[in-house]
């Protein structure tokens with residue numbers, strides 16, 4: 001990323017078993033400052049970070065979180081082993097992409113919807129969006145890019161039932177029907193920038209990009 005240095009949580013430096021990342025955020029921030037002072041440019045930062053004590057600490061705990069992807073029992077046993085081995089396990093557990101956990105309609109179990117309806121506000125997603133007070137300039141560049149909207153009304157509709165209309169917490173994606181048939185409508189002004197759509201879309205055709213000028217929810221009022 002030209003001109004940028006990733007540090008702290010943005011670089012994924014959380015130590016999961018300690019649930020602690022402040023020390024790494026401060027440490028990487030100081031190292032980044034030293035790097036800029038010494039070189040005047042971000043090039044070389046990635047290699048410097050990877051060779052540092054920050055990564056030495058995180059290498060020891062790399063297998064904790066992926067272990068829980070195989071279930072709670074495996075995760076607990078794996079955590080015990082990793083604690084004893086102090087990160088010296090000769091393997092590194094891999095995780096599969098989040099969207100690969102989605103099941104197609106023909107194999108998925110029917111969801112149990114017998115829960116009691118909530119009565120306290122906000123009761124629906126659009127009410128939540130109202131409280132989030134999102135603000136976007138109307139003429140800002142598109143920040144939700146769907147590379148092939150035909151898939152949405154053909155393959156995705158039949159295989160997955162358009163999950164974007166359900167996993168988006170702000171009701172941004174809608175399949176609307178007009179005279180020309182169904183089409184994807186993107187209500188981008190509602191977006192609260194959780195990036196779920198980019199991660200969870202089963203066809204990986206949605207690209208969330210950083211919105212212009214810090215547009216989005218008013219976090220102070222949330």
Ligand code: SF4
Pocket residue numbers: 144167168169170171172173190191192193194195196197198208
């Ligand atoms: S980033 Fe989150 S809120 Fe915005 S469109 Fe994607 S899923 Fe919806």
